[in-house]
Amino acid sequence: MKSKGWIALGLSLTLAFSLLLSACSSEQEGKDKDGDQPEDAAEVNLTGLPIVEDKVTLKFMTTRAAQQKKSHEEMKVVQDFEAATNVHIEWDATVEGYEEKKNLMFAGGELPDVFFGAESLTDDDLMKYGPQGMLIALEDLIPTYAPHIHKLLEENPEIKKMITAPDGHIYSIPQIQEGPEQALGEVMFINKVWLDKLGLPLPTTTDEFEATLKAFKDQDPNGNGKADEIPFSFLYDNMLNGISSLHGAFGLLDTPSHISVNDGKVIFNPSQPEYKEATAYLGRLFTQGLIDKEVFTHDRNVYFAKGKNEGAPLYGVFSGFRAVNVAGVEYMDEYVPLPPLKGPKGDQLWNEYNPHYFTRAGFAITSANPHPELSLRWVDELYKEKNALQWAYGPIGTTMKENADGTYSFLPTPDGMNFDEFRHSEAPGNTTATAILMDTANRIESNEAKLERMEYMKVYEPFMENTAYPNMLFTAEDMERMAILKADIMSYVLQMQPNWIMNGTVDKEWDAYLKKLDDMGLGEMMNILQSNYERYQSGS
Numbered sequence: 001m002k003s004k005g006w007i008a009l010g011l012s013l014t015l016a017f018s019l020l021l022s023a024c025s026s027e028q029e030g031k032d033k034d035g036d037q038p039e040d041a042a043e044v045n046l047t048g049l050p051i052v053e054d055k056v057t058l059k060f061m062t063t064r065a066a067q068q069k070k071s072h073e074e075m076k077v078v079q080d081f082e083a084a085t086n087v088h089i090e091w092d093a094t095v096e097g098y099e100e101k102k103n104l105m106f107a108g109g110e111l112p113d114v115f116f117g118a119e120s121l122t123d124d125d126l127m128k129y130g131p132q133g134m135l136i137a138l139e140d141l142i143p144t145y146a147p148h149i150h151k152l153l154e155e156n157p158e159i160k161k162m163i164t165a166p167d168g169h170i171y172s173i174p175q176i177q178e179g180p181e182q183a184l185g186e187v188m189f190i191n192k193v194w195l196d197k198l199g200l201p202l203p204t205t206t207d208e209f210e211a212t213l214k215a216f217k218d219q220d221p222n223g224n225g226k227a228d229e230i231p232f233s234f235l236y237d238n239m240l241n242g243i244s245s246l247h248g249a250f251g252l253l254d255t256p257s258h259i260s261v262n263d264g265k266v267i268f269n270p271s272q273p274e275y276k277e278a279t280a281y282l283g284r285l286f287t288q289g290l291i292d293k294e295v296f297t298h299d300r301n302v303y304f305a306k307g308k309n310e311g312a313p314l315y316g317v318f319s320g321f322r323a324v325n326v327a328g329v330e331y332m333d334e335y336v337p338l339p340p341l342k343g344p345k346g347d348q349l350w351n352e353y354n355p356h357y358f359t360r361a362g363f364a365i366t367s368a369n370p371h372p373e374l375s376l377r378w379v380d381e382l383y384k385e386k387n388a389l390q391w392a393y394g395p396i397g398t399t400m401k402e403n404a405d406g407t408y409s410f411l412p413t414p415d416g417m418n419f420d421e422f423r424h425s426e427a428p429g430n431t432t433a434t435a436i437l438m439d440t441a442n443r444i445e446s447n448e449a450k451l452e453r454m455e456y457m458k459v460y461e462p463f464m465e466n467t468a469y470p471n472m473l474f475t476a477e478d479m480e481r482m483a484i485l486k487a488d489i490m491s492y493v494l495q496m497q498p499n500w501i502m503n504g505t506v507d508k509e510w511d512a513y514l515k516k517l518d519d520m521g522l523g524e525m526m527n528i529l530q531s532n533y534e535r536y537q538s539g540s
Contacts, residue, residue, distance in 0.1 A: 044374050046144065050086035051377050057088045058375060061102070061112040063119045063431050064093040066301060067424040076395045076426040081387070087378050096301070106134060113369035114379075117431040118175040121361035130171035135364050136372055137169035145373050146380035149173055152435055162471055163360050166479065173379060175362030176435040177392070181453035182355045184460055186240050186319045189326070189335040194221035194316055205342045206249050206281060209317075213290040216316035224312040232285065233292035234319040235303055237494060241319050241326070243282070248349030249341045250278040253467055255351065258493065259529065260467040264537075266529045270493045271517055276510055277344075279497055283504040296498045307331070322452055324418045332418075337456050340463045352464035355438075362433035379433055388434035389444070394423045410447040419449045469529070470536050478528050485525040489517060 043052055062072075072078050072091035082088055092112060094101055102121075105111055106129055115121045115135075129135050142150050153160040163174050195202065195212070198219055203209040213231035215221070222229055235241035239256045247254040252267075252274035254260075260267045269275050285291050294302070307315050308328035315327065317338065324332040342348045363379045365372050381387055389400065389408060396402050399422055401409045413422045423429050446454070496513055500506035 044145070044377050046377070049084045049381075051374060051381075052086050055086050055088055056371060056374060057090060058114060058369070058371065058378075059090045059092065059112040060114045060116045061092045061094075061105070061120065062116040062428070063098050064095045065424050065429050065431050066095065066304065067421045068093075068429065068431075069421075070425065072428065075428070076398060077390050077428075080395070081381070081391075085378055085381065087374065109134075111366040111368040113366060113371070114375055115172075115361065115364045115366070117428060117433050118359045118362060119431065121172065121364055123360055126171045126361060126364065127165060130165060130169060131167060134367050135171045136367060136369070137171060138173070138365065138376065139164075139168075139170040141373060141376050142170070145376040146173075146383075148380050148383040152383060152437075156437075159358075162358075172361045172364040173383075173433060174435070175357075175359045175433050176437065177357040177441075178355060178436060178438045179441045179450065180355050181450055181457060182357050183353055183464070184453060184457050185351050185353050186238075186242055186245060187321065187323075187456050187460070188246070188317060188319055188338040189323050190317045190338040191216075191221070191313060191315065191334050192336045193334040197221050197223075202336075202338065203341065204339070206344065209341050210285060210290070213285060213316060214288070217288075217290060221316070222312040222314070228312075228314060229316060230292045230306065230314045231290045231316040232318070233295060233303065233306070233315055235298075235300060236296050236498065238300075240321045241300070241303065243319060245340070245349070245351045247275065247278040248351070248463070248465075249343035249347055250274045250281070251343065251345060251347040251349075252278075253349050253351050253465060254278070255468060257469065258490070259469045261469055261533065262467060264533075266469065266526060266533050268522060268526055270497070271514060271522065276506055279500050279506045280504075282501045283506060286501045287504045291501070296502070322420075322449060325420065329416065329418055337459045339459050348463050349465055350460045350463045352466040353468070354466070382432070382434050385440055388436050389440070391427050391432040392423075392429060392434050392436060394425070394427045394429075398426055399423055407443045407445060409445040413448065419447055470533065478532060482525065482528055485521045485528075488520050489522055489525060492516065492520065 043054075045051055045053075072089070072093055078089070078091075098119075102115075102125075106125075111134065126135065130137070138146075142153070153163075159174065159176070160170075163170050163172065165171060190202065190212075192202075194200075194216060198215050198221055200212055200215060203212045216229050216231040217227075220227070220229070234243050236243075237256065242256070244254045244256060247269070252260070252269060252272055254269045254275065258269045260269055282291070286295075292298075292306075298306075304326055307313075307318060307326035308330070313327065313331045313334060318326050318335075320326040322332075323335040327335055340348045340350045365375050369375055382391055386396065386402070390396060393400055393410070396408075399411055401411055403409060410419070413419050417425075420429070444450075496509075500509070
C-alpha cells in the first residue's frame with residue numbers, strides 16, 4: 001500500500017509527544033504580567049534590515065555536520081547574515097557528546113538562548129521542557145515577528161498541526177526539505193570492483209548474498225594480502241545507514257519506528273514471524289564473520305572512517321544515503337546500488353518514505369533568552385527563499401548561482417571534494433533551520449547529489465512500499481500511557497535483536513520473548529495505536 005503527502009511521516013514523529021505528562025501550559029516568556037511586549041521588543045525592526053540598530057549578541061547551541069571543517073564564525077553565510085541583521089551569534093557547535101552536553105544544560109538550568117538546527121533537540125525534549133517552561137511558546141509571537149514562518153504555517157495547515165503540542169503551544173520552528181529524492185531512505189551499496197575481480201554477478205537472492213559475502217571474506221578482493229575485508233556493515237537502528245528495508249526480503253518491511261500499517265491493521269514488526277526470520281538470517285551472517293563485528297557499537301564517525309580506510313577499501317557491502325558519504329571520493333566509484341534481494345518466499349520489498357525531510361526541532365528559544373522577539377525575527381529571515389537556499393547549500397556566487405529565470409544552479413565542485421563537503425564549507429548545511437518546499441526545490445538544478453539519488457530511485461522504486469503509521473496526536477491520556485509502555489517495550493526489542501544476531505539464538509528464545517512483550521503490555525499498546533489510527537482515518 002502507498003500513502004502520500006504529509007499524512008504518513010512515521011511513528012517516530014507520531015509518538016514524539018510521548019513524554020508529555022500533563023496538558024498544563026506555561027506562561028509565555030518575554031511578556032510582562034499584563035501580556036504586553038517588553039521594552040526590548042520596541043527595539044526590533046519589524047521589516048527590513050538590520051533587525052536592530054545596535055548590535056545584539058545571542059548564544060546558540062547546535063550540532064555540527066561531520067562534513068563541516070570550518071567553525072560557524074568562519075562561514076561566509078554566517079558572516080554575511082551578521083552584517084545584514086546586526087545580530088552576532090556566539091556558536092556552541094558540538095560534533096561528539098552533544099546529547100550528554102545538552103542534557104546537562106537542561107539539568108543544570110544553564111541554557112543557551114537558542115537551540116538551533118535539525119537534531120539540536122529531540123521531539124521528546126520539546127514535550128518535556130516546553131511544558132516545563134524551559135522552552136518558550138512561540139505561537140503568539142509568530143504572526144508579528146515571523147511573517148514568513150506565519151505564511152508557511154497558514155498555507156500548510158498539516159505542518160502547523162504537526163508542530164502544535166496537545167497543550168496548544170508551538171515550542172519550535174520545523175526544519176523542512178522537500179524533494180522527490182527524499183522518498184528513498186537507505187541504499188545498499190556493493191563493491192562492483194570486488195565482484196568483477198572474483199568473477200561474481202550481483203547477488204539477487206538472500207542465499208546468493210550470503211555466498212557473495214563469504215567470497216568477500218575469504219578471497220582477499222581488495223588485494224592487500226590481509227584478511228581485513230569487512231563483508232557487510234551498517235549502523236544499527238539508523239534510518240539512512242541501517243537495515244530496515246533489508247527485512248523486506250522476508251515479507252515485512254521494518255521501519256525506524258518498528259510500527260507498520262498493512263491494509264488498515266497496525267502491526268508491531270518485532271513481534272511478527274517475518275521479523276524473526278530476518279533476524280535469524282542476520283544471525284547466520286554474523287556468526288560466520290560476514291557482518292562487521294562493531295556493527296552494534298560503532299558510531300557514524302567510525303563507520304564513515306572505516307569506509308574511507310587509507311590504502312584499500314574494507315567494505316564489501318554497506319548501507320548509506322550516498323556512496324561518497326561512507327566510501328569517500330577515493331572509493332565511491334567502486335560501489336553500485338544493490339537492488340532489493342529476493343527472500344526465501346520470493347518477497348522483494350523496500351521502504352518508501354514521504355518526499356519530505358521534516359524535523360520539528362529546527363529552532364527553539366529557551367527561557368534564558370532575554371530577546372525572544374529579536375531571536376524569532378532573526379530566524380524568520382532564514383525562511384526567505386534565498387537565505388534558506390544559501391544556509392542549506394552555500395552562498396550564491398560560491399557554491400550556487402541564481403539564474404535570470406528564477407532558477408538556481410550549482411557551481412562546479414572543486415577537485416578533491418564531494419558536493420556535501422563543498423556545501424558545508426561555507427554553510428551549516430544539514431544542521432541549519434530552513435524550509436525549502438517543493439516549489440523552490442523544483443527550481444533548483446539537479447546537482448550531483450540529487451542526480452545520484454534519483455538514479456538510486458530507479459533501482460528501488462519498483463519495490464517500494466510506504467507502510468508508515470500516520471503522524472497524529474493522541475489524547476493526553478493515551479500519550480501518557482504510551483510513554484510508559486513504549487519505553488519498556490522498545491528498550492527490550494533493541495536489546496534482543498542485537499543479542500540474537502550476535503549469538504544466533506532467536507529460534508530458541510522467541511516464544512519467551514513474545515510472552516515477555518505481552519507481559520510488558522504490548523497488547524494494550526497496540527489497542528491504543530489501532531483505535532487512534534481508526535479515529536484518524538475516519539476524520540473524527
